[in-house]
Amino acid sequence: xxxxxxxxxxxxxxxxxxxxxxxxxxxxxxxxxxxxxxxxxxxxxxxxxxxxxxxxxxxxxxxxxxxxxxxxxxxxxxxxxxxxxxxxxxxxxxxxxxxxxxxxxxxxxxxxxxxxxxxxxxxxxxxxxxxxxxxxxxxxxxxxxxxxxxxxxxxxxxxxxxxxxxxxxxxxxxxxxxxxxxxxxxxxxxxxxxxxxxxxxxxxxxxxxxxxxxxxxxxxxxxxxxxxxxxxxxxxxxxxxxxxxxxxxxxxxxxxxxxxxxxxxxxxxxxxxxxxxxxxxxxxxxxxxxxxxxxxxxxxxxxxxxxx
Amino acid sequence: xxxxxxxxxxxxxxxxxxxxxxxxxxxxxxxxxxxxxxxxxxxxxxxxxxxxxxxxxxxxxxxxxxxxxxxxxxxxxxxxxxxxxxxxxxxxxxxxxxxxxxxxxxxxxxxxxxxxxxxxxxxxxxxxxxxxxxxxxxxxxxxxxxxxxxxxxxxxxxxxxxxxxxxxxxxxxxxxxxxxxxxxxxxxxxxxxxxxxxxxxxxxxxxxxxxxxxxxxxxxxxxxxxxxxxxxxxxxxxxxxxxxxxxxxxxxxxxxxxxxxxxxxxxxxxxxxxxxxxxxxxxxxxxxxxxxxxxxxxxxxxxxxxxxxxxxxxxxxxxxxxxxxxxxxxxxxxxxxxxxxxxxxxxxxxxxxxxxxxxxxxxxxxxxxxxxxxxxxxxxxxxxxxxxxxxxxxxxxxxxxxxxxxxxxxxxxxxxxxxxxxxxxxxxxxxxxxxxxxxxxxxxxxxxxxxxxxxxxxxxxxxxxxxxxxxxxxxxxxxxx
Numbered sequence: 035x036x037x038x039x040x041x042x043x044x045x046x047x048x049x050x051x052x053x054x055x056x057x058x059x060x061x062x063x064x065x066x067x068x069x070x071x072x073x074x075x076x077x078x079x080x081x082x083x084x085x086x087x088x089x090x091x092x093x094x095x096x097x098x099x100x101x102x103x104x105x106x107x108x109x110x111x112x113x114x115x116x117x118x119x120x121x122x123x124x125x126x127x128x129x130x131x132x133x134x135x136x137x138x139x140x141x142x143x144x145x146x147x148x149x150x151x152x153x154x155x156x157x158x159x160x161x162x163x164x165x166x167x168x169x170x171x172x173x174x175x176x177x178x179x180x181x182x183x184x185x186x187x188x189x190x191x192x193x194x195x196x197x198x199x200x201x202x203x204x205x206x207x208x209x210x211x212x213x214x215x216x217x218x219x220x221x222x223x224x225x226x227x228x229x230x231x232x233x234x235x236x237x238x239x240x241x242x243x244x245x246x247x248x249x250x251x252x253x254x255x256x257x258x259x260x261x262x263x264x265x266x267x268x269x270x271x272x273x274x275x276x277x278x279x280x281x282x283x284x285x286x287x288x289x290x291x292x293x294x295x296x297x298x299x300x301x302x303x304x305x306x307x308x309x310x311x312x313x314x315x316x317x318x319x320x321x322x323x324x325x326x327x328x329x330x331x332x333x334x335x336x337x338x339x340x341x342x
Numbered sequence: 343x344x345x346x347x348x349x350x351x352x353x354x355x356x357x358x359x360x361x362x363x364x365x366x367x368x369x370x371x372x373x374x375x376x377x378x379x380x381x382x383x384x385x386x387x388x389x390x391x392x393x394x395x396x397x398x399x400x401x402x403x404x405x406x407x408x409x410x411x412x413x414x415x416x417x418x419x420x421x422x423x424x425x426x427x428x429x430x431x432x433x434x435x436x437x438x439x440x441x442x443x444x445x446x447x448x449x450x451x452x453x454x455x456x457x458x459x460x461x462x463x464x465x466x467x468x469x470x471x472x473x474x475x476x477x478x479x480x481x482x483x484x485x486x487x488x489x490x491x492x493x494x495x496x497x498x499x500x501x502x503x504x505x506x507x508x509x510x511x512x513x514x515x516x517x518x519x520x521x522x523x524x525x526x527x528x529x530x531x532x533x534x535x536x537x538x539x540x541x542x543x544x545x546x547x548x549x550x551x552x553x554x555x556x557x558x559x560x561x562x563x564x565x566x567x568x569x570x571x572x573x574x575x576x577x578x579x580x581x582x583x584x585x586x587x588x589x590x591x592x593x594x595x596x597x598x599x600x601x602x603x604x605x606x607x608x609x610x611x612x613x614x615x616x617x618x619x620x621x622x623x624x625x626x627x628x629x630x631x632x633x634x635x636x637x638x639x640x641x642x643x644x645x646x647x648x649x650x651x652x653x654x655x656x657x658x659x660x661x662x663x664x665x666x667x668x669x670x671x672x673x674x675x676x677x678x679x680x681x682x683x684x685x686x687x688x689x690x691x692x693x694x695x696x697x698x699x700x701x702x703x704x705x706x707x708x709x710x711x712x713x714x715x716x717x718x719x720x721x722x723x724x725x726x727x728x729x730x731x732x733x734x735x736x737x738x739x740x741x742x743x744x745x746x747x748x749x750x751x752x753x754x755x756x757x758x759x760x761x762x763x764x765x766x767x768x769x770x771x772x773x774x775x776x777x778x779x780x781x782x783x784x785x786x787x788x789x790x791x792x793x794x795x796x797x798x799x800x801x802x803x804x805x806x807x808x809x810x811x812x813x814x815x816x817x818x819x820x821x822x823x
């Protein structure tokens with residue numbers, strides 16, 4: 035007679051976990067079908083010369099698209115434009131968002147109204163923002179050059195002069211810093227008031243409180259906004275597409291990486307190459323994000339954490 | 343627990359693969375089980391005009407008419423499917439990938455045809471089978487959709503209508519400058535671009551009232567320009583006016599086999615130099631293309647601003663006629679000659695049959711019906727184009743004269759004889775990239791971001807040669823498999 039199989043006792047934690055899997059099943063299905071599946075498919079496409087029409091006509095080109103990417107001057111140009119923009123807009127957006135939040139965290143009259151006003155731009159879609167600013171940047175009839183004209187400054191052709199075009203996008207991005215501001219505000223309000231009270235007893239002035247309490251306490255929020263800003267900068271598309279079009283404007287000065295990717299995918303019908311560009315972008319963003327994560331050990335402080 | 347998770351993940355992956363496969367097969371199954379008697383033929387609209395509500399209504403009217411008459415008789419159901427212009431290429435690509443391509447696409451311009459050149463059916467066998475008489479159309483316009491690639495000739499579409507370019511001018515500005523209007527006869531010997539610049543200089547005025555002929559002319563503060571042109575149409579519309587020593591237009595900028603770029607040829611350098619001349623020597627046109635133009639002239643309609651003497655543009659600008667009527671007196675003149683050649687860059691709309699359509703014979707029946715005289719007339723009317731069918735052109739002329747009797751409409755009709763060949767939008771390898779490179783070269787001159795026309799031509803030629811090499815390397819690799 036065989037030994038009767040013993041029924042395994044499932045620990046309660048595992049049973050809870052099984053329940054958990056059932057709850058996340060809908061999301062997992064969605065993720066697999068609509069995100070993970072297409073990602074794997076695009077990786078495959080990046081190894082072909084797929085033109086976007088028939089897979090049967092596509093040939094396997096191995097790493098050809100990736101090799102091309104490294105010799106394609108336009109890729110590097112568009113990457114340079116994107117990096118330049120990111121390096122300017124990211125710190126500026128961080129500082130502007132934080133300063134705004136810091137000011138709106140003070141007891142000022144009509145505070146709720148100011149918060150709403152500053153947050154509003156973040157709620158408007160990129161295309162609408164770009165359309166609005168196109169009018170403002172108009173060199174002859176735009177309000178910016180009109181105001182400059184009042185102080186005898188001959189305003190430039192903002193959207194046509196390659197020297198100025200990136201600054202236009204910088205304006206746009208800083209104008210929409212209200213999104214970050216809200217996150218900073220919530221962070222500022224979660225700093226224990228006891229810390230400020232103790233600092234005051236120790237004789238710290240407001241500036242010292244900002245440097246030694248507020249900023250260190252806010253580093254997790256900075257960290258979050260840097261990651262989001264970094265990804266956002268590399269995904270920048272709707273605004274340049276609306277303001278200067280897919281070609282990136284005069285001298286291709288605003289040919290952001292995603293515009294170039296879009297051109298290959300949907301205008302030049304090089305879906306295979308566009309997939310390679312997308313994966314290259316993914317790797318860049320991943321590496322930069324990992325670097326920021328790694329560096330966070332040095333400068334991000336969590337309340338319960340004891341730094342060695 | 344790990345095991346459960348792994349099993350779940352594997353099941354999900356299998357399910358997603360199964361779903362993907364079943365989705366693509368579902369169409370085939372559905373089609374094969376469909377009733378044999380009625381075949382649905384889809385006409386995809388959205389590659390050009392035809393998407394306004396009033397135009398959709400005409401399509402629906404035609405659709406109902408076909409389905410209740412000839413369609414019923416032949417077991418064909420016609421359906422017009424409208425997509426927005428901005429999404430059309432992407433949607434068409436998706437439909438092709440999903441093997442759900444529409445049977446017919448149109449109206450589509452030469453550029454739309456060129457973008458998907460491999461996807462269109464050659465109409466020659468159908469035309470030959472039915473002894474279709476092509477002489478009912480302007481022959482120049484029929485040839486615009488004939489392609490000779492690697493020794494293979496194919497005609498992918500018949501012209502449903504055309505939009506020639508001509509000189510649209512503001513009579514009030516001409517009168518104020520005391521100038522004679524441009525001639526209405528094409529090919530008038532003395533009507534050259536030099537003569538046009540001469541006029542345009544007198545109509546270009548700075549804020550002090552000076553013209554480029556005055557010593558103190560303030561070119562940074564111009565309030566009215568004499569001429570505007572190629573920045574509102576593609577570069578090839580301009581370079582197509584230049585001819586080589588064999589009397590052939592150099593519009594393509596490459597050899598006949600499409601393998602070698604010739605965009606640094608003397609004719610191309612001359613075309614760039616002539617553009618430079620308009621902007622920086624004659625100073626008769628705005629320097630920085632559409633955007634600066636928009637500042638001075640208002641969006642999309644320089645002539646409508648009442649601050650421009652002459653605009654060389656395609657006749658699809660008809661949507662602006664009412665605005666012009668309300669603000670000034672305008673008319674149409676012939677385009678001048680460049681080095682003895684007169685060329686009217688022309689946009690041509692067509693309908694094309696897709697190569698991957700499942701019911702080609704039925705699609706051809708629909709195609710023929712769309713090109714039958716009465717339906718053709720309604721369609722070309724619907725798109726605001728001039729009918730390429732010769733028998734309908736007098737009627738078109740009468741209709742135009744009835745609405746605006748003082749306009750020289752005959753100029754547009756006569757332009758058909760001077761249509762550019764090769765067409766300014768016709769196919770070249772790696773079409774999109776080559777197109778963008780040419781537009782970039784043109785905009786660098788208009789924007790003043792260049793050293794010399796020779797440098798622009800050389801750089802363009804190098805870039806385009808790269809695209810050609812890339813295209814042919816891929817083609818050769820495919821052929822060798």
